[in-house]
Each structure stands twice: as structure tokens, then as C-alpha cells.
Amino acid sequence: MTTPSNIADGCAAPDQSAPLPASVDLEKETVITGIVSNAEGEAVGGAYVRLLDSSGEFTAEVVTSPEGVFRFFAAPGSWTLRALSRAGNGDLAVDATRGVNEVALAVAAA
Amino acid sequence: MSRDSALVSADWAEKNLDTPGVVFVEVDEDTTAYDGGHIPGAVKLDWKTDLQDPVRRDFVNQEQFSALLSEKGISNDDVVVLYGGNNNWFAAYAYWYFKLYGHEQVKLIDGGRKKWELDARTYTKDVPSRAKTSYQASAPDLSIRAFRDEVVQAIGVKNLVDVRSPDEFAGRLLAPAHLPQEQSQRGGHIPTAISVPWSKAANEDGTFKSDEELKKIYGDAGLDGSKDTIAYCRIGERSSHTWFVLRELLGQENVKNYDGSWTEYGSLIGVPIALGDEPGKA
Numbered sequence: 001m002t003t004p005s006n007i008a009d010g011c012a013a014p015d016q017s018a019p020l021p022a023s024v025d026l027e028k029e030t031v032i033t034g035i036v037s038n039a040e041g042e043a044v045g046g047a048y049v050r051l052l053d054s055s056g057e058f059t060a061e062v063v064t065s066p067e068g069v070f071r072f073f074a075a076p077g078s079w080t081l082r083a084l085s086r087a088g089n090g091d092l093a094v095d096a097t098r099g100v101n102e103v104a105l106a107v108a109a110a
Numbered sequence: 111m112s113r114d115s116a117l118v119s120a121d122w123a124e125k126n127l128d129t130p131g132v133v134f135v136e137v138d139e140d141t142t143a144y145d146g147g148h149i150p151g152a153v154k155l156d157w158k159t160d161l162q163d164p165v166r167r168d169f170v171n172q173e174q175f176s177a178l179l180s181e182k183g184i185s186n187d188d189v190v191v192l193y194g195g196n197n198n199w200f201a202a203y204a205y206w207y208f209k210l211y212g213h214e215q216v217k218l219i220d221g222g223r224k225k226w227e228l229d230a231r232t233y234t235k236d237v238p239s240r241a242k243t244s245y246q247a248s249a250p251d252l253s254i255r256a257f258r259d260e261v262v263q264a265i266g267v268k269n270l271v272d273v274r275s276p277d278e279f280a281g282r283l284l285a286p287a288h289l290p291q292e293q294s295q296r297g298g299h300i301p302t303a304i305s306v307p308w309s310k311a312a313n314e315d316g317t318f319k320s321d322e323e324l325k326k327i328y329g330d331a332g333l334d335g336s337k338d339t340i341a342y343c344r345i346g347e348r349s350s351h352t353w354f355v356l357r358e359l360l361g362q363e364n365v366k367n368y369d370g371s372w373t374e375y376g377s378l379i380g381v382p383i384a385l386g387d388e389p390g391k392a
Contacts, residue, residue, distance in 0.1 A: 046227060048224055048228075051287050051288075053275070053276060053277060055276070057275065057276050057309070058275065058307060059275045059276075059277065059283075059286070060275070060286045060287035060288040061197065061288070062288045063143075063195065071288070072287045072288055073285075073287055073288065073289060074287045075277065075282060075283060082314075084224075084314060084315070085228075086227070086228060086230055
């Protein structure tokens with residue numbers, strides 16, 4: 001299998017606004033993706049979104065694209081998304097299943 | 111080594127942007143972050159194209175590192191201040207390189223890009239031009255780098271610290287969850303390794319926790335202060351973050367980073383692997 005050029009073999013985040021690479025097998029992958037938006041419903045780019053496992057432990061973190069998009073490759077099960085941004089913070093619980101799981105994550109100033 | 115000599119705050123960085131002899135360096139794998147805006151005056155290092163050998167599976171050697179820093183306009187007596195995205199993973203990795211090649215004064219900005227951005231501090235797209243230098247790297251200090259044979263021999267003998275996420279440690283995920291889970295190597299961890307995810311050492315904004323909190327975290331996890339320590343992750347950058355904590359912040363001696371990490375170990379023929387959440391037996 002070839003590795004898409006925007007993923008490389010490191011740990012940095014792939015381009016979050018890019019469509020899913022053709023090599024990603026949705027029969028096997030569990031993708032959690034969505035948009036971070038503020039109280040006015042506007043997309044928040046440059047937000048830090050982290051994926052926490054069912055015990056609340058950090059699993060991964062990405063920065064949203066200018067369109068507010070983020071994406072994780074996880075596994076089926078319970079996860080929590082947490083976003084930090086200049087527009088405020090927010091949390092969301094997700095029960096992910098195999099395939100693409102689309103969610104909306106809102107942030108607000110405390 | 112201590113927190114005062116190895117770490118600077120974002121405030122300190124902002125006040126020293128124009129200080130002669132201080133060079134800011136952003137290190138990332140995805141350098142589009144730098145291109146979109148960076149700390150004024152900072153030069154960029156690309157983890158992949160600048161710091162990895164283009165042919166051999168290894169990082170740049172002494173001559174390549176000397177040439178790279180000469181090209182970037184960095185001198186041996188400059189104070190190098192590193193920062194980056196991913197909670198400073200790649201900046202910590204570069205810090206480890208600078209130490210490995212004998213650079214005297216190198217520091218990390220606490221919180222990296224994230225703290226700088228959340229604080230809404232100034233960014234620029236201007237790329238600085240620095241006159242070339244004649245940088246001379248020292249021979250690599252292998253007292254801070256572990257290789258695979260040493261890691262296999264350390265099972266049940268030294269502290270092995272696996273700093274990946276719990277699901278990677280257990281073998282339920284093969285890579286961090288922002289990457290496709292497509293690697294072909296086996297999942298799991300090195301038997302007898304304790305699991306202390308790198309993230310335990312950091313606050314939510316990317317800054318490091320206090321020395322007291324850090325000592326408690328590694329002590330509670332079973333790190334034996336009387337033994338030598340080897341930290342590893344998947345490709346050696348998250349474990350640089352933990353290596354930085356143990357050696358540079360807490361001042362522990364004999365801490366090595368195993369940069370081959372799980373991509374190498376999990377592909378070796380015949381070595382023992384443990385599955386599940388427990389360290390496992392030697």
C-alpha cells in the first residue's frame with residue numbers, strides 16, 4: 001500500500017482539510033471527523049482538538065483547518081473530543097463505529 | 111540540567127526576539143504551519159527533509175548536521191531556542207539532536223506553538239535571512255541514544271518507559287489516532303515497559319507540569335530512580351519529549367531515547383512482545 005504524501009510516516013497531523021486518502025480502507029478504519037464552530041455557528045480554524053479515550057486519557061491531537069475541520073483515525077468505542085481555541089473550549093462524547101463518524105463540536109468562552 | 115537552563119516561557123521568548131546571539135527555531139513535520147505564520151525572526155527546520163537522512167533509515171550525521179546549521183546561519187555559541195507544534199514533540203526531538211551533537215546552549219519554549227497561539231501572541235510570515243556560518247558539530251553523544259540490541263538487553267533490567275497512548279501500548283492501535291492505522295508491524299509493547307503516556311507530563315495548553323507533579327507521575331508509575339532509563343514511542347519524537355522531562359527538567363542521569371522506537375522494535379524478528387495493559391514479564 002502506498003502512503004499518501006500528506007501523511008508521511010511521522011506523527012504530525014495530516015492536512016485536516018484534505019479529503020480522505022484513497023488508500024484509507026473504510027471497511028477497517030474508524031474515522032471520527034467534524035467541524036469546530038463557535039456560539040454563532042461560525043467555523044473555528046486553528047482550534048486544538050484532542051481525542052481522549054474512555055478513561056479520559058489523551059490519545060491524539062490535531063489543529064483544525066481554516067474551515068474548522070478535524071479528523072481522527074480511532075477504533076470503535078467511546079471517546080471524548082475536547083477543543084481548545086481562542087474562541088473558547090468545548091467537549092463532546094462520541095460512540096464511534098467502524099466507518100466515518102461525523103460530529104459537530106461547539107466551543108464557547110467560559 | 112534543570113528547568114531554569116532548559117526551558118523558557120513564552121513571555122521570555124517574546125522579550126528576547128531581538129536579543130543578539132539568540133536564535134529561534136521552529137521545528138515541525140508539517141512545515142505549512144511555519145509558512146502560515148511563525149514567531150518573528152524564527153528559522154524553520156523540517157523534521158523530515160532537514161533532520162532525516164534522505165537515503166539511509168537514520169537521522170542526519172555529524173557532517174550533515176554541521177552543514178544544515180551552517181546553512182541556517184546558526185553558530186556554535188548561539189543560544190538556540192526551539193519550539194513547534196504537536197505539543198513540542200518535534201522541537202523536543204530537535205533539542206535531543208542539538209544535545210547529541212554537542213550544542214552548548216539550547217532551550218525549549220514551554221507550550222510551543224499552541225501556547226503562543228492560545229495567548230494570541232504575534233506571528234509573522236516574514237522569513238529571516240541569516241548569514242551562513244561554519245558550524246562544527248561534535249561527535250554524537252551516544253550516552254543519550256539507545257539502539258535496538260541495548261533495548262532488548264534492557265528488558266527486566268533497566269527502566270523502559272513506553273510513552274505512547276494506552277491503546278498503542280496495549281496493541282489496540284498501531285499509530286496515534288490522527289494517522290491511519292495501516293502499519294504492518296505488530297502491535298503491543300516491549301515486555302516490562304511501564305506505560306506513562308507523554309501527555310501525562312504536559313498541561314492541556316502544552317506547557318510542562320511542575321517538577322513536583324512530574325516526580326509523582328513517574329514515581330507512581332514505578333520508575334526506579336536507581337536504574338538507567340530508556341524511553342521510546344513509535345518514531346522517537348514523543349519519547350524525546352519524555353527524555354527532555356526526565357533528564358533536562360528532573361535532572362535524572364542515564365536517560366536514553368530509543369529513536370528506532372516501535373516502528374523498529376515491532377518489526378524485528380524474534381523479539382518478545384507483550385500485549386494488554388500490563389507491563390508483562392521478562
